[in-house]
Amino acid sequence: MPPERLRLRDIRNTSTFRLTALLGLLFAVGVVVLLGLIYVLSVRELDTRTDLVLRQEIARLRQFPPDALPAQMQAEIMRSTHGLNFFLLISARGERRVGNMEPVPVVRLRQDFDIGARPGIHGPLRARAARTMAGETILVARDISTIIDLRRRVLRIVVGSGITIAVSVLAIGVALSLRPLRRVRDMQRASLAIAAGDLAVRMPLAGRGDELDLFAGTVNVMVEEVGRVVAQVKGVTDAIAHDLRTPLTRVRNHLYRALQTPGLDPAVAALAEAATADLGIVLERFAALLRIAELEAGARRSGFGAVDLGMLVDRVRDLYEPLAEERGILLEASVAAPAQTHGDEQLLFEAISNLVDNAIKFSPEGGHVGVRVHHDGGTAVVEVQDNGPGIAVDQRQAVLRRFHRGAGAADIAGAGLGLSVVTAIMHLHNFTLHLDDAAPGLIARLVCNRPGLRAIPE
Amino acid sequence: MARILIIEDDPATAGEIRTELLGHGHDVKHIADGAEALDCATREPFDAITLDRMLPSLDGLSLVARLRERRIAVPVLMISALSDVDERIAGLRAGGDDYLVKPFASVEMAMRIEVLLRRHQEPATEAILRVGLIELDLIRRRLLVDGEPVRLLHMEFRLLEFLARHHGEVMSRQIIFEQVWGYYFDPGANLINVHIARLRKKIDRPGRPSAIATIKGEGYRLDAA
Numbered sequence: 001m002p003p004e005r006l007r008l009r010d011i012r013n014t015s016t017f018r019l020t021a022l023l024g025l026l027f028a029v030g031v032v033v034l035l036g037l038i039y040v041l042s043v044r045e046l047d048t049r050t051d052l053v054l055r056q057e058i059a060r061l062r063q064f065p066p067d068a069l070p071a072q073m074q075a076e077i078m079r080s081t082h083g084l085n086f087f088l089l090i091s092a093r094g095e096r097r098v099g100n101m102e103p104v105p106v107v108r109l110r111q112d113f114d115i116g117a118r119p120g121i122h123g124p125l126r127a128r129a130a131r132t133m134a135g136e137t138i139l140v141a142r143d144i145s146t147i148i149d150l151r152r153r154v155l156r157i158v159v160g161s162g163i164t165i166a167v168s169v170l171a172i173g174v175a176l177s178l179r180p181l182r183r184v185r186d187m188q189r190a191s192l193a194i195a196a197g198d199l200a201v202r203m204p205l206a207g208r209g210d211e212l213d214l215f216a217g218t219v220n221v222m223v224e225e226v227g228r229v230v231a232q233v234k235g236v237t238d239a240i241a242h243d244l245r246t247p248l249t250r251v252r253n254h255l256y257r258a259l260q261t262p263g264l265d266p267a268v269a270a271l272a273e274a275a276t277a278d279l280g281i282v283l284e285r286f287a288a289l290l291r292i293a294e295l296e297a298g299a300r301r302s303g304f305g306a307v308d309l310g311m312l313v314d315r316v317r318d319l320y321e322p323l324a325e326e327r328g329i330l331l332e333a334s335v336a337a338p339a340q341t342h343g344d345e346q347l348l349f350e351a352i353s354n355l356v357d358n359a360i361k362f363s364p365e366g367g368h369v370g371v372r373v374h375h376d377g378g379t380a381v382v383e384v385q386d387n388g389p390g391i392a393v394d395q396r397q398a399v400l401r402r403f404h405r406g407a408g409a410a411d412i413a414g415a416g417l418g419l420s421v422v423t424a425i426m427h428l429h430n431f432t433l434h435l436d437d438a439a440p441g442l443i444a445r446l447v448c449n450r451p452g453l454r455a456i457p458e
Numbered sequence: 459m460a461r462i463l464i465i466e467d468d469p470a471t472a473g474e475i476r477t478e479l480l481g482h483g484h485d486v487k488h489i490a491d492g493a494e495a496l497d498c499a500t501r502e503p504f505d506a507i508t509l510d511r512m513l514p515s516l517d518g519l520s521l522v523a524r525l526r527e528r529r530i531a532v533p534v535l536m537i538s539a540l541s542d543v544d545e546r547i548a549g550l551r552a553g554g555d556d557y558l559v560k561p562f563a564s565v566e567m568a569m570r571i572e573v574l575l576r577r578h579q580e581p582a583t584e585a586i587l588r589v590g591l592i593e594l595d596l597i598r599r600r601l602l603v604d605g606e607p608v609r610l611l612h613m614e615f616r617l618l619e620f621l622a623r624h625h626g627e628v629m630s631r632q633i634i635f636e637q638v639w640g641y642y643f644d645p646g647a648n649l650i651n652v653h654i655a656r657l658r659k660k661i662d663r664p665g666r667p668s669a670i671a672t673i674k675g676e677g678y679r680l681d682a683a
Binding site: 245248250252256257259276287288291315319323326353 | 474481563612641644645648649675
């Protein structure tokens with residue numbers, strides 16, 4: 001059964017979520033690439049413009065004669081916007097002649113370079129230096145705080161947009177996935193109920209005519225048809241019950257009355273007794289077949305309730321102990337982990353009884369049959385183990401079919417219907433039956449798959 | 459001799475039941491229609507009723523429910539072709555005392571009628587059951603055989619108690635399994651046989667015939683002698 005609450009993993013696995021996430025991812029990548037491109041081009045353009053301004057300024061200042069240069073630079077300083085442009089004239093001996101900035105330790109000639117910010121004086125600078133004919137050095141710098149700030153803002157916008165788009169896409173993906181997922185869950189529940197034999201259940205339709213509705217409609221038509229066929233088969237089964245079992249039972253009743261006749265010839269009586277016994281076998285097999293058909297139809301639900309598997313196993317042990325003892329077989333029951341399951345006590349008792357009956361039949365004299373209840377990863381398991389010949393791997397599925405008797409069963413009484421009854425009971429409960437090698441012998445595991453299973457507190 | 463009403467619309471089945479019950483010395487009356495049978499069962503006293511589930515004019519479930527509404531406590535054996543346990547439960551819930559699935563062995567039907575008659579005539583209020591050498595103390599859950607205490611396991615005690623309550627009557631393996639163990643499937647003849655054999659070992663005395671007689675093809679009977 002699907003879990004009641006939707007998990008993130010379930011949403012993540014939906015096609016809607018994946019498609020939304022994929023499209024959203026592509027969109028986010030596109031937006032980020034576009035903004036990134038704008039960012040790179042803008043930064044490059046601003047840097048280029050700054051560098052060009054610096055180069056032009058240097059070129060212009062170099063045109064002035066050496067003796068006019070200090071006055072010219074002083075005039076430039078006075079004219080320029082305060083805090084934006086910086087000038088410095090350094091003599092050939094390295095002394096500061098004119099300028100509105102402090103000398104820098106390293107000056108690179110004929111190339112643009114950056115000067116770090118000096119708090120309270122200037123921000124980060126982009127600078128360029130050149131040597132005059134007189135051996136003096138002209139340094140022109142421009143405050144690029146605004147450009148750097150702009151760069152940071154653009155970068156924040158790119159990253160922020162990417163994250164916002166990604167989060168939005170995930171949220172939209174989840175929102176878009178929830179409704180279809182809920183519908184799929186409803187359909188899953190319906191299909192499990194149908195698979196369990198409730199052919200009156202139909203897949204839910206939203207009435208939108210979308211692909212899920214189309215699928216559900218197709219399945220509903222199929223279930224309708226299966227239901228019709230099953231009803232027909234059930235009708236045939238009922239007909240067999242009436243048409244064959246009833247006259248055969250009457251024959252047995254007539255024979256029984258004939259046997260009560262006083263002075264009956266002993267030879268005739270022996271024949272009548274043999275015929276009665278044979279009829280009994282035929283009727284028993286008819287009854288078993290009809291019972292399997294009934295169980296496979298999955299119609300029986302009113303007997304379902306809480307079943308204590310440990311108690312059930314103890315009762316089966318009590319029922320079969322004398323039979324085992326008569327054959328010199330040790331029958332033991334152990335409850336490693338008390339477990340309760342939801343099921344039909346009558347049917348589960350019958351299933352475990354069938355397995356124990358088989359185990360006793362196939363165990364050698366002086367053998368051992370163990371019945372155990374334990375937990376395997378939170379699921380209750382009832383194991384019936386014998387030390388008989390076991391069942392070959394290639395025969396383990398076949399023995400679950402009606403009338404199939406495994407190799408070595410020829411000398412053992414039975415019709416090959418017991419395990420079919422167990423399988424039908426397991427199917428009705430949504431439990432599974434596993435047959436494994438006990439080396440030596442067979443181990444039959446009845447696994448109670450239902451999620452409603454819980455351990456009984458000690 | 460008991461007076462038994464057969465409510466069955468199938469003449470062949472009704473004939474089977476009638477023959478078998480007459481053979482057991484009972485007085486029988488047969489009615490095929492549900493509504494008519496309800497009137498009859500309301501007017502006349504009967505010791506037991508065999509009731510088919512599918513009847514014309516009034517079905518078996520409604521019929522037994524109306525009988526109970528009218529406070530008529532006559533034991534009812536419901537007989538039906540519907541073998542599912544759900545149907546059995548529905549029949550018993552409606553007020554039936556036992557349920558038999560068609561087709562059935564006539565002798566099995568007669569045994570079930572005997573069980574119902576005995577249960578109805580002698581409510582289980584006695585503290586001690588005595589059958590021949592056997593004395594079962596139902597309060598202390600103790601058994602004395604010829605005055606000597608014998609230890610019985612829980613299910614052995616229930617098996618002997620059931621046979622003792624119906625001593626002198628043949629009980630089929632199926633009836634024993636249903637009434638003693640409370641399960642409704644066929645566990646195979648051999649299983650009940652070994653339980654009976656084990657019980658015999660504990661209650662039989664050397665030199666005396668077994669207290670539990672085997673009736674070939676029918677079942678077991680606890681005898682007083």
